[in-house]
Amino acid sequence: MDTVNLKKLAAELGLSPSTISRALRDSHEISKKTKDRVKALAEKLDFRPNPHASSLRQNKSKTIAVIMPEIENNFFAQVINGVESVAQKKGYHVLIYLTHEDFEKEKAILQMLRNGRVDGLMISISNSTKSSEHLKSCQEAGLPMVFFDRICENIDVPIIATDDIDSSFRATEHLLKSGCRHITHLSMSDALSISKGRQAGYNKALEKYKLSRYSSIIECSSDDEKNRQIIRKLLLRKQRPDGIFASVEKLAINTYEVCRELKIEIPATLKVVSFSNLTAAALFHPPLTTVVQPAYDIGKEAANILFRIIDKKVLSRQEKKIIIPSTLVMRASTN
Amino acid sequence: MDTVNLKKLAAELGLSPSTISRALRDSHEISKKTKDRVKALAEKLDFRPNPHASSLRQNKSKTIAVIMPEIENNFFAQVINGVESVAQKKGYHVLIYLTHEDFEKEKAILQMLRNGRVDGLMISISNSTKSSEHLKSCQEAGLPMVFFDRICENIDVPIIATDDIDSSFRATEHLLKSGCRHITHLSMSDALSISKGRQAGYNKALEKYKLSRYSSIIECSSDDEKNRQIIRKLLLRKQRPDGIFASVEKLAINTYEVCRELKIEIPATLKVVSFSNLTAAALFHPPLTTVVQPAYDIGKEAANILFRIIDKKVLSRQEKKIIIPSTLVMRASTN
Numbered sequence: 001m002d003t004v005n006l007k008k009l010a011a012e013l014g015l016s017p018s019t020i021s022r023a024l025r026d027s028h029e030i031s032k033k034t035k036d037r038v039k040a041l042a043e044k045l046d047f048r049p050n051p052h053a054s055s056l057r058q059n060k061s062k063t064i065a066v067i068m069p070e071i072e073n074n075f076f077a078q079v080i081n082g083v084e085s086v087a088q089k090k091g092y093h094v095l096i097y098l099t100h101e102d103f104e105k106e107k108a109i110l111q112m113l114r115n116g117r118v119d120g121l122m123i124s125i126s127n128s129t130k131s132s133e134h135l136k137s138c139q140e141a142g143l144p145m146v147f148f149d150r151i152c153e154n155i156d157v158p159i160i161a162t163d164d165i166d167s168s169f170r171a172t173e174h175l176l177k178s179g180c181r182h183i184t185h186l187s188m189s190d191a192l193s194i195s196k197g198r199q200a201g202y203n204k205a206l207e208k209y210k211l212s213r214y215s216s217i218i219e220c221s222s223d224d225e226k227n228r229q230i231i232r233k234l235l236l237r238k239q240r241p242d243g244i245f246a247s248v249e250k251l252a253i254n255t256y257e258v259c260r261e262l263k264i265e266i267p268a269t270l271k272v273v274s275f276s277n278l279t280a281a282a283l284f285h286p287p288l289t290t291v292v293q294p295a296y297d298i299g300k301e302a303a304n305i306l307f308r309i310i311d312k313k314v315l316s317r318q319e320k321k322i323i324i325p326s327t328l329v330m331r332a333s334t335n
Numbered sequence: 336m337d338t339v340n341l342k343k344l345a346a347e348l349g350l351s352p353s354t355i356s357r358a359l360r361d362s363h364e365i366s367k368k369t370k371d372r373v374k375a376l377a378e379k380l381d382f383r384p385n386p387h388a389s390s391l392r393q394n395k396s397k398t399i400a401v402i403m404p405e406i407e408n409n410f411f412a413q414v415i416n417g418v419e420s421v422a423q424k425k426g427y428h429v430l431i432y433l434t435h436e437d438f439e440k441e442k443a444i445l446q447m448l449r450n451g452r453v454d455g456l457m458i459s460i461s462n463s464t465k466s467s468e469h470l471k472s473c474q475e476a477g478l479p480m481v482f483f484d485r486i487c488e489n490i491d492v493p494i495i496a497t498d499d500i501d502s503s504f505r506a507t508e509h510l511l512k513s514g515c516r517h518i519t520h521l522s523m524s525d526a527l528s529i530s531k532g533r534q535a536g537y538n539k540a541l542e543k544y545k546l547s548r549y550s551s552i553i554e555c556s557s558d559d560e561k562n563r564q565i566i567r568k569l570l571l572r573k574q575r576p577d578g579i580f581a582s583v584e585k586l587a588i589n590t591y592e593v594c595r596e597l598k599i600e601i602p603a604t605l606k607v608v609s610f611s612n613l614t615a616a617a618l619f620h621p622p623l624t625t626v627v628q629p630a631y632d633i634g635k636e637a638a639n640i641l642f643r644i645i646d647k648k649v650l651s652r653q654e655k656k657i658i659i660p661s662t663l664v665m666r667a668s669t670n
Contacts, residue, residue, distance in 0.1 A: 046476075063430075072412045080406055084433055093452070095398075096431045098419055117428070141381075256618045278615060283591045285620030 065121040074277040082299025120144035127189035144309035160302040167326040168201025180243030246274035286332035400456040409612040417634025455479035462524035479644035495637040502661035503536025515578030581609035621667035
């Protein structure tokens with residue numbers, strides 16, 4: 001780009017570039033008369049200070065990064081809306097990085113962000129993340145950081161998440177109260193914090209109803225075709241479940257697809273409940289009962305806490321772990 | 336952040352910062368022996384060059400911006416996936432800005448990006464964008480730019496979009512062939528390029544079937560409640576339509592909601608087709624016939640063309656206007 005820079009302004013006015021720079025920053029070292037001359041010409045020539053120069057001077061990039069597994073999921077899209085609403089007010093820019101559930105990619109992204117490109121980052125880890133070394137080195141480098149939704153337990157970093165255990169308990173109890181006895185929980189990677197919490201809530205509900213012997217947790221993946229195979233096999237068993245509790249939207253969609261294929265009626269033969277932030281779930285055949293996460297608020301709070309760290313505020317104990325409850329929305333799939 | 340910088344490395348080795356910098360960039364002016372010493376210490380101290388310093392030196396930010404109306408729509412989420420796949424290979428970072436269909440916000444974002452923060456931008460304009468001055472000044476400032484999906488016609492900027500006229504023609508013809516005679520087209524803001532194209536395709540199909548006298552186009556908005564009121568009024572008319580062609584997913588969802596409320600049966604009483612990239616449309620009651628846009632490819636091509644401009648390649652006529660066709664996926668809502 002052929003833009004007007006400090007040097008051109010300086011040459012035009014017969015001043016030094018540093019005088020121009022200080023005049024534009026309203027420095028007390030420069031006389032009002034000079035400031036007025038500089039500002040008038042800057043305006044005339046449509047001069048804009050280079051953001052990399054001011055980032056370098058202030059040691060601030062005015063940018064935060066959001067690192068997450070995917071974007072084609074309403075949960076993450078709503079989180080971004082929340083983050084963006086806060087960042088915009090603070091005059092910050094938002095970089096988005098997708099890991100596509102790939103640990104290597106996640107490591108590479110963090111590695112790249114350690115050198116001052118961003119003032120802070122928020123991350124929801126991938127389901128293949130096996131260690132936390134990459135997160136620890138960012139933390140040790142002093143980069144402000146928060147976890148949202150999918151957290152890493154063995155690092156002291158603020159957490160913004162939903163009440164996975166309690167909301168899973170409520171979803172499972174709702175299936176039990178609707179008459180289900182053999183409920184299968186379709187889970188994501190066992191390594192994920194949210195998987196552990198959701199499994200715990202499911203088992204807690206079975207315990208309360210003295211049905212722990214029927215606990216059945218199946219680990220699925222992000223591969224739709226593989227998931228459908230797993231669900232098909234499950235639903236063709238002699239002793240097939242009468243309820244499915246899906247830990248993520250994708251698995252409920254796969255369940256609906258297989259039921260349609262095998263002509264299994266929901267809710268008559270199989271009841272289904274799922275974590276999901278898809279508003280169109282109400283239009284499914286039958287409408288899907290969902291655990292709706294406070295995605296927008298999770299994004300907003302995560303950004304608020306991140307900016308508090310960037311601004312070097314001391315966080316209270318409450319601010320280090322923010323849990324926002326999910327809501328069970330009952331629809332015909334569990335009727 | 337307390338990071339190792341060039342000065343610290345220089346002091347440690349008794350060299351000048353500029354020697355360190357040139358050694359790390361493998362300059363031929365520096366001896367192999369010195370380079371090896373510098374690199375060994377840089378590795379030991381985990382030194383990472385400051386990206387703002389190199390941006391300033393190279394006059395490259397290694398960052399592109401994607402400006403779009405919203406993110407809670409699978410179309411835009413898939414576009415980002417496409418952009419990201421290309422940017423990642425080029426070693427570029429992606430900034431996301433949402434206008435929320437607000438012209439003032441769009442102007443403010445472009446204004447902010449004119450000073451070198453990004454090497455280029457791709458934009459899908461908001462439905463309230465009334466003039467193109469803000470786009471023209473970015474173009475005049477020499478900022479590489481492409482339009483995707485929602486374009487601005489009076490500026491010479493490369494375009495990556497779908498075949499709005501043809502795919503709308505096919506969707507409308509499909510309704511006509513399914514027996515509809517009174518088809519209402521639910522449109523977004525009349526000012527949008529895509530609205531104009533979709534309206535033209537709709538009218539072209541009616542003309543072909545000599546039904547132009549029944550042309551009925553209603554302008555809706557991004558407000559769900561207002562849209563439902565409009566659709567409710569339409570479906571309670573004595574002469575109500577027997578087909579709805581929704582220009583965006585949101586309007587199909589609003590139509591389904593009102594039909595459920597008024598107990599109007601789809602497809603028996605009303606047939607529905609819509610532009611939509613929601614895979615779950617197949618699970619709707621009844622499954623929704625959709626015009627699926629090549630969102631991922633639009634994102635990929637837009638990024639490819641943007642990088643060609645950034646790399647100062649001369650674009651061919653074909654590259655200045657890339658139209659990727661949409662696909663009509665027929666389901667029960669038009670049966």
